Amino acid sequence: MNRFAELLDRLVLTPSRNGKLTLLTDYFRSVEDPDRGLALAAITGDLSIAAVKPAMLRALVVERMDPVLFGYSYDYVGDLAETVSLVWPQPQSHIPNHVPTLAEVVGKLQAASRSDGPKVLARLLDDGGISARFAIIKLVTGGLRIGVSARLAKQALADLGKVDVAEIEELWHGLTPPYAELFAWLEGKAEKPRSAALALFRPVMLSNAIDDGDLEKLDPADYAAEWKWDGIRVQAVCEGGVRRLYSRTGDDVSGAFPDLAAAMNFEATLDGELLVGDPREATGTFSDLQQRLNRKSVSPKIQQQYPAFMRCYDALQIDGEDLRALPFAERRKRLETFVNTLDPGRFDLSPLVAFSDWETLERLRQAPPHPIIEGVMLKRWDSPYLAGRPKGPWFKWKRDPHTIDAVLMYAQRGHGKRSSFYSDYTFGVWSGPEGSEELVPVGKAYFGFTDEELREIDKYVRDNTTERFGPVRSVRADRRNGLVLEVAFEGLNRSTRHKSGVAMRFPRISRLRWDKPAAEADRIETLQALLD
Amino acid sequence: MRASDLLKPRPEGLYCPPGGFFIDPVRPVERALITHGHSDHARSGHRSVLATRQTLDIMGLRYGEDFAGATQAAELGETVDINGVAVTFHPAGHVLGSAQIAVEHQGMRIVASGDYKRQKDATCLPFEPVRCDVFITEATFGLPVFRHPPDHEEIARVLKSAAQFPERSHLIGAYALGKAQRVMHLLRDAGYDRPIFIHGALAKLSEYYQSQGIDLGRFEPATVESGAKADFAGTIVVGPPQAFADRWARRFPDPISCFASGWMRIRQRAKQGGVELPLIISDHADWDELIITLKETGAQEIWVTHGREEALVRWCELEGIAARPLHLVGYEDEGD
Numbered sequence: 113m114n115r116f117a118e119l120l121d122r123l124v125l126t127p128s129r130n131g132k133l134t135l136l137t138d139y140f141r142s143v144e145d146p147d148r149g150l151a152l153a154a155i156t157g158d159l160s161i162a163a164v165k166p167a168m169l170r171a172l173v174v175e176r177m178d179p180v181l182f183g184y185s186y187d188y189v190g191d192l193a194e195t196v197s198l199v200w201p202q203p204q205s206h207i208p209n210h211v212p213t214l215a216e217v218v219g220k221l222q223a224a225s226r227s228d229g230p231k232v233l234a235r236l237l238d239d240g241g242i243s244a245r246f247a248i249i250k251l252v253t254g255g256l257r258i259g260v261s262a263r264l265a266k267q268a269l270a271d272l273g274k275v276d277v278a279e280i281e282e283l284w285h286g287l288t289p290p291y292a293e294l295f296a297w298l299e300g301k302a303e304k305p306r307s308a309a310l311a312l313f314r315p316v317m318l319s320n321a322i323d324d325g326d327l328e329k330l331d332p333a334d335y336a337a338e339w340k341w342d343g344i345r346v347q348a349v350c351e352g353g354v355r356r357l358y359s360r361t362g363d364d365v366s367g368a369f370p371d372l373a374a375a376m377n378f379e380a381t382l383d384g385e386l387l388v389g390d391p392r393e394a395t396g397t398f399s400d401l402q403q404r405l406n407r408k409s410v411s412p413k414i415q416q417q418y419p420a421f422m423r424c425y426d427a428l429q430i431d432g433e434d435l436r437a438l439p440f441a442e443r444r445k446r447l448e449t450f451v452n453t454l455d456p457g458r459f460d461l462s463p464l465v466a467f468s469d470w471e472t473l474e475r476l477r478q479a480p481p482h483p484i485i486e487g488v489m490l491k492r493w494d495s496p497y498l499a500g501r502p503k504g505p506w507f508k509w510k511r512d513p514h515t516i517d518a519v520l521m522y523a524q525r526g527h528g529k530r531s532s533f534y535s536d537y538t539f540g541v542w543s544g545p546e547g548s549e550e551l552v553p554v555g556k557a558y559f560g561f562t563d564e565e566l567r568e569i570d571k572y573v574r575d576n577t578t579e580r581f582g583p584v585r586s587v588r589a590d591r592r593n594g595l596v597l598e599v600a601f602e603g604l605n606r607s608t609r610h611k612s613g614v615a616m617r618f619p620r621i622s623r624l625r626w627d628k629p630a631a632e633a634d635r636i637e638t639l640q641a642l643l644d
Numbered sequence: 645m646r647a648s649d650l651l652k653p654r655p656e657g658l659y660c661p662p663g664g665f666f667i668d669p670v671r672p673v674e675r676a677l678i679t680h681g682h683s684d685h686a687r688s689g690h691r692s693v694l695a696t697r698q699t700l701d702i703m704g705l706r707y708g709e710d711f712a713g714a715t716q717a718a719e720l721g722e723t724v725d726i727n728g729v730a731v732t733f734h735p736a737g738h739v740l741g742s743a744q745i746a747v748e749h750q751g752m753r754i755v756a757s758g759d760y761k762r763q764k765d766a767t768c769l770p771f772e773p774v775r776c777d778v779f780i781t782e783a784t785f786g787l788p789v790f791r792h793p794p795d796h797e798e799i800a801r802v803l804k805s806a807a808q809f810p811e812r813s814h815l816i817g818a819y820a821l822g823k824a825q826r827v828m829h830l831l832r833d834a835g836y837d838r839p840i841f842i843h844g845a846l847a848k849l850s851e852y853y854q855s856q857g858i859d860l861g862r863f864e865p866a867t868v869e870s871g872a873k874a875d876f877a878g879t880i881v882v883g884p885p886q887a888f889a890d891r892w893a894r895r896f897p898d899p900i901s902c903f904a905s906g907w908m909r910i911r912q913r914a915k916q917g918g919v920e921l922p923l924i925i926s927d928h929a930d931w932d933e934l935i936i937t938l939k940e941t942g943a944q945e946i947w948v949t950h951g952r953e954e955a956l957v958r959w960c961e962l963e964g965i966a967a968r969p970l971h972l973v974g975y976e977d978e979g980d
Contacts, residue, residue, distance in 0.1 A: 118801075124911065125920050131809070131900075138808055177788070178962060184955045185789045189910055198789040198909065242791060525889060531901055531918050532893040582916055583889075 116214045117243035123258040127527035136268035147214040149290025156262035161221045164252040197246035263361040273298030278315035278499040281362040311354035313362040315499035319506035335490045337465040342486040343385040372420040375458035383426035388418040391460035425462040436497040487511045513600040517633045520595040523573040525583040534573040543636040552612045560620030594630030598623035604642045645750040647778045663729035667756045679758025680742035684975045698741025736760040737771030739822030754778040762933040767826045779943035783951030784928040792930040798923040799830040813876045813896040817885030817903040825853045828860040841866035843883030950975035
């Protein structure tokens with residue numbers, strides 16, 4: 113338990129991806145089965161333990177200590193799990209002779225009935241030290257929140273076994289905690305596990321961005337073009353009555369889209385984009401789609417207002433036949449026939465875009481027919497379906513980003529390599545009537561500049577600080593003074609959380625405009641005009 | 645004699661009317677008794693100062709030899725008479741030279757503890773409980789959430805991380821007086837025998853600790869001249885915490901910032917400060933140490949100075965001990 117607790121403590125404070133990977137692989141390498149597998153399941157969200165409500169946790173602790181002292185403590189710390197782990201009084205009569213292992217903890221929690229759950233939890237908290245208690249509470253309250261995605265955990269497994277992460281993803285849904293056979297394979301002690309499970313995820317094929325000069329080398333006749341939809345890439349798999357909707361990284365998202373899952377009554381593996389609306393009538397915008405994202409449960413009302421559908425663009429498998437080795441042209445034909453047999457309110461076909469030369473396509477790309485199109489995809493007619501991101505068969509050619517000139521307002525210190533640099537920038541644009549303009553923050557960006565530019569901005573921030581709050585500095589920014597940043601971004605959403613009413617998607621610094629006077633930066637109206 | 649006639653708070657600090665002296669005054673006064681060398685307790689500019697030899701030395705290093713008009717060294721355990729008030733210094737276990745000050749007059753004994761801790765610390769003498777009528781305690785970590793783990797476990801985490809990330813350097817933020825030297829000593833106890841790189845702000849005090857027989861092993865200045873960036877790979881560097889936000893830190897390869905402090909018990913504190921590896925090493929008593937100490941002094945009354953007074957006062961209420969906050973101003977958390 114202590115090693116798992118220590119891992120959680122380190123992960124939550126380690127900002128860099130590589131640092132997290134090192135911590136995870138070291139943990140998987142040094143900890144034995146079944147603890148490491150249970151830790152893995154806890155991180156990927158595959159460990160099922162009956163949840164404990166915060167109120168119950170609070171009740172357990174105030175039975176054991178003065179409620180006033182607990183109140184002071186909770187007010188100070190602000191996090192219930194952390195407060196309880198720290199203040200939990202170790203009973204005098206009960207000195208544990210060993211800290212329970214993760215497997216023992218999970219075993220006891222899973223075996224506990226609803227009525228004796230609190231007692232079992234209290235006994236486990238008695239046995240653990242502070243770190244162990246924190247980890248136990250995190251396990252029972254659900255959601256570790258340690259900044260590690262299931263995808264990252266799988267990458268760590270891939271690093272451990274020196275295999276491609278696609279292999280792990282393909283196996284993943286056929287495996288169950290504590291994954292002993294998976295670890296045995298990764299450590300070279302056993303064969304690769306074979307899975308008989310149905311409706312497994314197949315690693316998806318990804319594209320490369322078109323670079324300057326790429327097109328000149330390509331023959332338009334070799335490529336099909338499609339719109340690039342700005343939805344969520346999904347894989348719909350139905351096999352022997354088992355239905356699964358997977359995200360691009362193999363996370364099972366069926367639960368979030370029950371309306372779409374209900375319409376999956378076929379035998380196939382389809383690749384496409386999840387969007388909202390009714391494909392026969394109107395496709396929703398990205399703001400509409402957002403109503404369906406990051407929700408734990410979806411109310412019938414939301415499902416009705418923003419129905420999910422899938423715009424299909426590839427078929428990996430139809431009626432038990434694996435199509436991945438066939439050329440795209442052939443797969444496309446099969447897909448067209450197949451999609452015709454599906455519920456037209458839930459599935460449609462991503463249309464091909466006819467073009468004869470790159471100039472024609474460029475014109476179409478610049479003026480797409482729908483706001484949720486973010487560019488075009490190019491797919492070689494003769495390409496098989498390959499996992500990962502092979503260079504050559506698939507390209508994405510995105511719409512040019514929007515840019516805006518904004519003024520640097522706040523700078524925050526970075527992490528890791530950048531901990532001595534002010535590297536996260538909040539920028540704003542002008543708002544208000546002429547003569548009394550004010551800057552209103554519209555976004556935050558922390559990349560897009562070179563190391564040399566970072567040093568220059570850092571110096572500027574230090575030389576022009578007006579206020580400091582912890583790791584953040586306010587930077588002098590008024591009509592006559594200020595650093596203008598050209599910010600590139602992919603799109604704009606309405607936002608009720610931001611004072612400016614807009615939220616940028618994927619903002620980054622595209623140029624430093626040392627030459628431009630602050631007063632000439634853009635106004636909020638320029639952004640408002642971009643809202644759909 | 646009533647306790648409040650023997651010692652009472654004044655804007656300058658805690659004042660003893662019959663003795664005519666202040667304890668740890670925050671403004672220049674005629675006569676000051678000083679518990680330890682942290683700058684919020686030990687200020688310069690007093691006419692005369694009574695403190696342990698080591699505290700006087702440390703003040704001299706920090707403020708220059710003329711930090712006070714006159715100085716007098718207090719021997720631990722030996723009573724000095726000041727205008728009829730008996731004053732005795734006892735070790736406080738906080739940092740090198742730190743002492744509690746017992747003040748006794750007409751049968752009333754008050755102990756002003758300054759800052760103290762109970763965890764063992766090889767860089768200073770251990771705290772000695774002194775029976776008294778009134779005990780004046782700090783409350784820097786006066787909340788039940790503050791529970792300091794054994795310091796050697798914390799140091800083991802740095803060494804483990806250093807082995808995990810050999811291409812990076814580990815920067816340990818530690819206050820210049822006390823914490824920095826304790827961290828260096830703990831590293832040595834854990835078997836770390838490579839040179840420790842230090843920030844210039846630690847040099848004089850660390851050398852002073854060495855001269856007092858506290859072995860810190862080899863330490864070297866972490867200057868750019870002493871190596872290129874890659875030369876600091878795998879090294880452990882100790883410096884004052886504020887230096888890590890500074891351009892100074894750029895000479896180190898992909899540093900992992902560690903901070904040795906009791907505050908690191910609270911994750912959000914670590915997160916806000918950008919600390920990747922928090923080390924819960926404190927020179928102040930944690931909650932358990934505070935309440936054990938209050939009991940051991942046998943005091944009928946507790947006065948709580950700086951920190952989180954309300955929880956400690958509440959605990960005293962529950963135990964049936966009279967307690968009140970003193971609301972002294974000017975003491976910060978230097979030293980942690």
